[in-house]
Amino acid sequence: MIEAIGLSKRYGDVPAVRDVSFRCEPGTVTGFLGPNGAGKSTTMRMICGLTPPTGGAATVKGVPYRRIANPGRHVGVLLDAAAQHPGRTGREVLTLTADLLGVERARVGRMMETVGLSPKAARRRVGGYSLGMRQRLGIAQALMGDPSVLILDEPANGLDPEGIFWMRTLLRDFADRGGTVLLSSHLLREVEAVADRFVVIAGGRIAAQGTKAELLTAPGGMVARGLDPEALEGALRRAGLAAEPDGAGAFAVRATAEQVGRAAAEAGVVLLELRQASGGGLEELFMTLTSGPQETR
Numbered sequence: 001m002i003e004a005i006g007l008s009k010r011y012g013d014v015p016a017v018r019d020v021s022f023r024c025e026p027g028t029v030t031g032f033l034g035p036n037g038a039g040k041s042t043t044m045r046m047i048c049g050l051t052p053p054t055g056g057a058a059t060v061k062g063v064p065y066r067r068i069a070n071p072g073r074h075v076g077v078l079l080d081a082a083a084q085h086p087g088r089t090g091r092e093v094l095t096l097t098a099d100l101l102g103v104e105r106a107r108v109g110r111m112m113e114t115v116g117l118s119p120k121a122a123r124r125r126v127g128g129y130s131l132g133m134r135q136r137l138g139i140a141q142a143l144m145g146d147p148s149v150l151i152l153d154e155p156a157n158g159l160d161p162e163g164i165f166w167m168r169t170l171l172r173d174f175a176d177r178g179g180t181v182l183l184s185s186h187l188l189r190e191v192e193a194v195a196d197r198f199v200v201i202a203g204g205r206i207a208a209q210g211t212k213a214e215l216l217t218a219p220g221g222m223v224a225r226g227l228d229p230e231a232l233e234g235a236l237r238r239a240g241l242a243a244e245p246d247g248a249g250a251f252a253v254r255a256t257a258e259q260v261g262r263a264a265a266e267a268g269v270v271l272l273e274l275r276q277a278s279g280g281g282l283e284e285l286f287m288t289l290t291s292g293p294q295e296t297r
C-alpha cells in the first residue's frame with residue numbers, strides 16, 4: 001500500500017505539487033497521469049524519501065519510505081532509467097544491486113530473463129544501451145529484491161509497442177499476485193489498458209482520481225459552448241464554476257449539466273452545446289482535465 005496525504009512541494013516561488021492525496025492498494029495498478037511538468041516526478045520522489053515535502057506526508061506499507069529497513073526488499077523503485085552508470089555492464093549493475101540488497105546472485109540471470117535482456121546485451125556497457133534497454137534494466141533492478149510494491153516513473157518511455165505490451169503484462173501479473181503498483185505516464189494510452197485506478201494531476205494538483213468507470217461517470221468534465229463565448233465564461237465564473245477554454249471555442253467545466261444550464265439561463269446566455277466531456281471516452285476526459293493553463297503560482 002502507498003499513501004500520499006496532502007503532499008506539497010514548493011521550489012522557491014514554484015508550487016510544484018499542491019496538496020496531493022491518494023492511496024494505492026495491494027493487488028492494483030495505479031496510473032499516475034499528467035502532462036509534462038504536472039508534478040508526477042516530484043510526487044514520486046517525495047514518496048520515496050528523495051525530496052523532502054514542504055507539506056504533508058507519504059507512507060509505503062504504512063511507514064515513511066526512509067524508515068523501511070533495506071527498502072529494496074519491499075519497494076522496487078525506478079525513477080530515472082537514464083541515470084545508470086554508463087561505464088558498467090548491465091550484468092554488473094544487476095550484480096551490484098543483488099549484493100546491495102543481500103539477495104542471491106542467481107537472481108541476476110532470472111531478472112535478466114524476466115525483463116528480456118539477453119546475456120549478450122547484459123555484457124555490454126550501459127552507456128551503449130537505448131532508453132528502452134535502460135528501462136528494462138531499471139525494471140530488473142526494481143524487481144531484484146522481490147518487492148511487494150513497485151514505483152515506476154515513466155517506465156514506458158523509450159519502449160517500442162512490443163515493449164509496452166510486455167511491461168503491461170509484467171505489471172498486471174505483479175498486481176494480480178497481490179503487489180501494489182504506482183506507475184506514471186504523460187500518455188493515457190500507455191497506462192489505460194493496465195491501470196485499475198487513475199490519479200490525474202495537472203499544475204501540481206489532483207484533477208481527478210478513481211477507476212475508469214468512476215472517472216467517466218463523475219460529475220464535472222462538461223463541455224459547454226455558447227453563442228457568445230465571453231458572456232458564457234462570465235456567467236460560469238459568476239456562478240462559481242471553474243471553466244477552462246478548450247481551445248476550440250468551447251469551455252471545459254467541472255460541474256453538472258444542471259449547474260451549467262442554470263448559470264447560462266440566469267445570465268440570459270444562449271447555449272449551443274452542453275454535453276459530458278467524457279462522451280469521447282477516457283482520452284477526452286484526460287485532455288479536458290489537463291488542458292487548462294498550467295498555472296505555477
Ligand SMILES: Nc1ncnc2c1ncn2[C@@H]1O[C@H](COP(=O)(O)OP(=O)(O)OP(=O)(O)O)[C@@H](O)[C@H]1O
Nearest residue numbers: 011014016034035036037038039040041042043186
Ligand atoms: N529541483 C527542482 N527545482 C526547481 N523546480 C523544480 C525542480 N524539480 C521540479 N521542478 C518544477 O516542478 C514542477 C513539476 O515538475 P515534475 O518534474 O515533478 O513534473 P512531471 O509531471 O514529473 O513532469 P515530467 O514528466 O516532465 O518530469 C515543474 O514546474 C518543474 O519545473
